[in-house]
Amino acid sequence: MDLLLWRHAEAEAGAPDLARELTAKGRAQAQRMARWLAAHGPRELVVYTSPAVRARQTAVAFDRPCRILEALAPGGSAAALRAATPWPDAAAAWLLVGHQPTLGQLAALLLGGTEADWSLRKGALWWLRSRCREGRWQTQLYAVQDPALLL
Numbered sequence: 001m002d003l004l005l006w007r008h009a010e011a012e013a014g015a016p017d018l019a020r021e022l023t024a025k026g027r028a029q030a031q032r033m034a035r036w037l038a039a040h041g042p043r044e045l046v047v048y049t050s051p052a053v054r055a056r057q058t059a060v061a062f063d064r065p066c067r068i069l070e071a072l073a074p075g076g077s078a079a080a081l082r083a084a085t086p087w088p089d090a091a092a093a094w095l096l097v098g099h100q101p102t103l104g105q106l107a108a109l110l111l112g113g114t115e116a117d118w119s120l121r122k123g124a125l126w127w128l129r130s131r132c133r134e135g136r137w138q139t140q141l142y143a144v145q146d147p148a149l150l151l
Contacts, residue, residue, distance in 0.1 A: 001130045002042050002093035002142070003085065003110070005103045006033065009061075009123035009147070011054035017074055022057045029123035029147035030061035036150050037062055037125070040143075042093035048072060049097040058123070059097040072098035078105035078115050088130030088137045110139050123147040 010026035022030065037045075049059040050072035059066045070076075071084035081102055085094060087110065096103070104118035107126050120126060127143040 001086070001088050001090045003087055003128045003130070004037075004041065004045070004093065004095040005107055005120065005126045005128070006058065006095060006097045007100060007103055007120040007122055007124055008050070008052070008055040008058040008097060009033075011122075018052045020052070020054050022054050026054070026123065027057070027061070030058045032147045032150040033058075033123055033125055033145065034061040034063065036145055037095075041095075041127075045093045045095050047095045047097070050074065050099060052099070055097045055099065059095075062095070066097070069096070072096060072102070074099045074102075076102045078102055078109050081106050082109060088139070089132075111141060121146055121148075 009029035010023050011020045012023055014020060047059055047064050047066035048069040049055045049066050051068050052074055071081045101117055103120050105115045108116035108118045110128055125145045129140045129142040131138050
């Protein structure tokens with residue numbers, strides 16, 4: 001299974017938290033990453049997003065149908081998010097658009113076996129891949145992409 005973790009792009013400060021929108025810089029970050037995903041990502045990709053406006057705006061830049069996944073909401077836990085996905089053995093690739101610290105904690109859990117406070121930069125994407133070798137599941141860090149490196 002491929003699991004892509006995409007942190008929302010740069011957003012305005014303020015409250016209420018769920019209503020915060022992307023800044024102009026954030027919209028540009030989301031567009032750059034969306035173009036990269038369209039060119040390099042899995043063809044069949046199921047897209048899930050946090051209910052927060054900034055995450056939904058980031059996901060919409062990818063121009064594919066997306067669904068709200070409550071486990072991606074700000075303040076969620078890596079364990080709850082892990083339980084909400086079919087990791088590691090689903091046939092479909094999943095793209096999760098969400099927030100820190102949950103996405104970083106999920107990456108740490110899947111790659112290292114325990115939650116840790118790993119940081120995904122705003123607008124960045126981490127692509128994880130699972131495989132079964134000799135009856136054991138393994139997790140690979142397949143790609144990491146930062147919108148600042150994309151033109």
